[in-house]
Amino acid sequence: MTKFTDLKLDPKVLQAIAEAGYETPTPIQAGAIPPALEGRDVLGIAQTGTGKTASFTLPMITLLGRGRARARMPRSLVLAPTRELAAQVAENFDIYAKHTRLTKALLIGGVSFGEQDKLIDRGVDVLIATPGRLLDHFERGKLLLTGVQIMVVDEADRMLDMGFIPDIERIFQLTPFTRQTLFFSATMAPEIERITNTFLHGPARIEVARQATTSETIEQRLIEIVPARKDQTAKAKRELLRAVIDAEGAACTNAILFCNRKSEVDILAKSLKTYGYDAAPIHGDLDQSQRTRTLDGFRDGSLRFLVASDVAARGLDIPAVSHVFNFDVPSHAEDYVHRIGRTGRAGRKGVAVTIATPADKKYLDAIESLVKSALPRVALPEGFTLSEAAQQPPRKDSGRDRSRGPRRDSDRRARPVKPHGEEAAMAPVEAAPRTAESAADKPVAKPGRQKAATPRPAAQKPVSQPVESAEEQHRSGAGRSGESSKAEPRSEPRGEGRGTGRQEGRQEGRNDRRNDRPRRDDAQVVGMGDHVPDFLMRVTRINSSDD
Numbered sequence: 001m002t003k004f005t006d007l008k009l010d011p012k013v014l015q016a017i018a019e020a021g022y023e024t025p026t027p028i029q030a031g032a033i034p035p036a037l038e039g040r041d042v043l044g045i046a047q048t049g050t051g052k053t054a055s056f057t058l059p060m061i062t063l064l065g066r067g068r069a070r071a072r073m074p075r076s077l078v079l080a081p082t083r084e085l086a087a088q089v090a091e092n093f094d095i096y097a098k099h100t101r102l103t104k105a106l107l108i109g110g111v112s113f114g115e116q117d118k119l120i121d122r123g124v125d126v127l128i129a130t131p132g133r134l135l136d137h138f139e140r141g142k143l144l145l146t147g148v149q150i151m152v153v154d155e156a157d158r159m160l161d162m163g164f165i166p167d168i169e170r171i172f173q174l175t176p177f178t179r180q181t182l183f184f185s186a187t188m189a190p191e192i193e194r195i196t197n198t199f200l201h202g203p204a205r206i207e208v209a210r211q212a213t214t215s216e217t218i219e220q221r222l223i224e225i226v227p228a229r230k231d232q233t234a235k236a237k238r239e240l241l242r243a244v245i246d247a248e249g250a251a252c253t254n255a256i257l258f259c260n261r262k263s264e265v266d267i268l269a270k271s272l273k274t275y276g277y278d279a280a281p282i283h284g285d286l287d288q289s290q291r292t293r294t295l296d297g298f299r300d301g302s303l304r305f306l307v308a309s310d311v312a313a314r315g316l317d318i319p320a321v322s323h324v325f326n327f328d329v330p331s332h333a334e335d336y337v338h339r340i341g342r343t344g345r346a347g348r349k350g351v352a353v354t355i356a357t358p359a360d361k362k363y364l365d366a367i368e369s370l371v372k373s374a375l376p377r378v379a380l381p382e383g384f385t386l387s388e389a390a391q392q393p394p395r396k397d398s399g400r401d402r403s404r405g406p407r408r409d410s411d412r413r414a415r416p417v418k419p420h421g422e423e424a425a426m427a428p429v430e431a432a433p434r435t436a437e438s439a440a441d442k443p444v445a446k447p448g449r450q451k452a453a454t455p456r457p458a459a460q461k462p463v464s465q466p467v468e469s470a471e472e473q474h475r476s477g478a479g480r481s482g483e484s485s486k487a488e489p490r491s492e493p494r495g496e497g498r499g500t501g502r503q504e505g506r507q508e509g510r511n512d513r514r515n516d517r518p519r520r521d522d523a524q525v526v527g528m529g530d531h532v533p534d535f536l537m538r539v540t541r542i543n544s545s546d547d
């Protein structure tokens with residue numbers, strides 16, 4: 001078996017690896033590091049969790065050991081599809097390069113251009129970036145890519161999904177023809193094949209086996225629920241999810257909960273919080289500092305439930321996750337593999353529970369054919385029944401004129417303090433299964449790790465209001481959960497960066513501008529109610545030949 005010391009890595013790198021506790025290279029490392037050190041292009045077909053980050057970072061650090069950075073001309077470039085992934089590569093770089101004097105800069109949205117410009121001006125050895133943000137810097141004339149000796153493209157298949165391939169091609173063209181390219185993708189779609197044929201020169205191709213989806217460390221379960229009403233599917237699933245979490249009890253130390261749509265991520269996180277579960281959302285529309293805070297909290301154990309979209313969670317390395325819950329069946333089978341791969345890592349045991357409705361059959365079939373086995377069906381948690389509220393039409397109130405936009409303060413004032421309509425039904429009924437449970441069934445509250453897993457008394461609950469309001473917006477905008485993911489299967493997960501290649505850049509740019517100027521929707525809008533300017537009220541006579 002290959003040892004790290006056989007790999008001709010810089011002794012400083014070897015020291016850092018030993019300190020990180022790595023004993024032997026993973027297959028992708030054993031395969032990719034030697035050709036990379038020889039200066040060859042590498043095509044690595046491997047997915048996250050295989051140790052691929054080190055397979056390009058370690059040789060890069062070794063190769064860059066000689067030479068010095070020049071102002072505005074990074075010597076190497078790592079492109080990652082999402083901010084989180086880029087930040088993770090940067091963290092890995094810090095670990096492996098800690099005994100060297102190499103410098104790095106991380107160019108991602110949500111961080112001010114000024115700070116990043118300063119670093120680039122000083123000169124960096126390694127630039128780690130998302131494609132859109134890199135091009136934004138380039139277009140502002142702050143960056144020269146003609147000094148790039150090594151270029152890494154990480155998770156190319158996800159770049160393709162997110163519409164970044166035109167950006168990647170452009171970046172390739174901005175770097176010297178003589179550069180070395182290390183290119184990683186979990187799958188080789190025809191478009192990826194085309195890019196590698198165009199931009200890689202005689203690459204060493206290293207393919208490592210797909211992460212075993214039926215890994216013995218992951219216990220997979222499928223719970224099927226038939227919602228009483230189609231228009232209450234999401235509500236029914238939320239009730240079931242809470243019951244499943246409760247049934248797991250203390251065995252569920254933490255969990256990532258996946259939804260297909262960003263809007264559903266928000267709704268689910270809010271709903272769980274409402275019911276006393278320690279949950280927070282993560283998806284591409286949240287600002288970077290919030291995403292970082294949430295992830296840090298999840299990593300250090302102060303947050304128990306991370307509700308995520310596929311893109312946001314992709315590639316995240318969080319070693320100890322006891323459970324993954326698929327609140328929605330993913331509409332793309334590979335996403336199932338990525339999702340459940342968040343648990344059962346590093347030899348630990350994990351549980352992956354998928355909630356499915358009859359409408360998900362098509363997607364389930366695709367998953368089962370990909371993983372080449374049937375997902376084990378399990379029964380609903382003992383004693384679980386849908387609440388009355390989940391069996392009735394959504395409350396009348398949710399059908400109010402949505403064109404009016406969010407509820408105004410005056411609306412709120414006008415509402416009776418006492419819950420009414422579905423709210424009244426929902427508060428006691430949704431709470432009922434939990435209050436009826438024995439304390440032993442509930443997750444044991446660990447001080448500092450989770451909030452009490454009991455619902456607040458109905459009287460204190462401002463609760464169903466925000467959750468249901470969010471759902472209203474969701475319904476009015478994007479259709480109903482579950483069904484909507486079927487109608488527009490790709491729109492949410494991919495939507496975080498999909499579209500034109502520059503979308504992410506634009507989106508991130510927008511976020512940055514948000515810091516400087518008031519957002520349009522935050523800005524004061526002169527209403528037309530009492531403030532209609534006089535000239536608009538004047539009668540205008542139009543002279544037309546028909547008159």
Ligand code: AMP
Pocket residue numbers: 021022023024025026029047048049050051052053054315317
């Ligand atoms: P990656 O596929 O790059 O996301 O890596 C997945 C995880 O494996 C990370 O937590 C790495 O720190 C860890 N890792 C990478 N290489 C090794 C190795 N040779 N031995 C043990 N753990 C490793």
